[in-house]
Amino acid sequence: MFREILKDVVEDTPGALGGVVMGYDGITVESYASPPSDQITVEAVGMEFSVILSQVRTATQMLEAGEPEALTIRSSSLVTVFHLLDDQYFAALTLGPDGNPGKARYLLRVHAPRLREELR
Amino acid sequence: MFREILKDVVEDTPGALGGVVMGYDGITVESYASPPSDQITVEAVGMEFSVILSQVRTATQMLEAGEPEALTIRSSSLVTVFHLLDDQYFAALTLGPDGNPGKARYLLRVHAPRLREELR
Numbered sequence A, B: 001m002f003r004e005i006l007k008d009v010v011e012d013t014p015g016a017l018g019g020v021v022m023g024y025d026g027i028t029v030e031s032y033a034s035p036p037s038d039q040i041t042v043e044a045v046g047m048e049f050s051v052i053l054s055q056v057r058t059a060t061q062m063l064e065a066g067e068p069e070a071l072t073i074r075s076s077s078l079v080t081v082f083h084l085l086d087d088q089y090f091a092a093l094t095l096g097p098d099g100n101p102g103k104a105r106y107l108l109r110v111h112a113p114r115l116r117e118e119l120r
Helices: A002-012 A036-062 A101-119 B002-012 B036-062 B101-119
Strands: A016-023 A028-033 A068-075 A079-084 A089-095 B016-023 B028-033 B068-075 B079-084 B089-095
Touching (some): A002 A101, A036 B068, A079 A101, B002 B016, B002 B089, B016 B036, B028 B036, B036 B068, B079 B101
Antiparallel strands (some): A016 A028, A068 A079, A068 B068
């Protein structure tokens, strides 16, 4: 089911390269990439940022700014949208520089309850 | 000059609470908040995330994804848009949950060259 949800999100987001559901320990639950050659990129991005995401959780709680929900990181060649699912897992979508991160963020939010249900 | 630029960005962004130019060491160069009571929030957010931002720089370089440019963090009560100015400084804008982070990101990018010039 994870794979179907990730596939839907990736294929409905202009410019998306792939999606992943991952733990903050950097271990992949499931990933989907289109074309499949981008799978390495998607999982590498998730791994590099997994520790940072758990620090973002801590920082947001310190600031009493409510539960952290989403994080977008933009560099010159890649945009990544993270959606924090719970205290153990997150979903991420990588996009090319001309992708639509707003759509990615929206679709991840819409599908988050189904992803959370699958993780139970 | 920092203050004038931050004031322009904050006042032109719907829902903005304040802006700051800060080092990755968490030391404020300049901040502007409207109303002034939000100054504490803006500087606290910058400080909490300053270390995370320097890790984002490292992670992006590891991934060979080009220079990191912008980062948006959204929680249930606060949205913060960060623009990485160089290897020492960043600018950040905090917004309420109904603010316009797209406008914030755009204005920070437009004003980044002037901020960089001031930092020299």
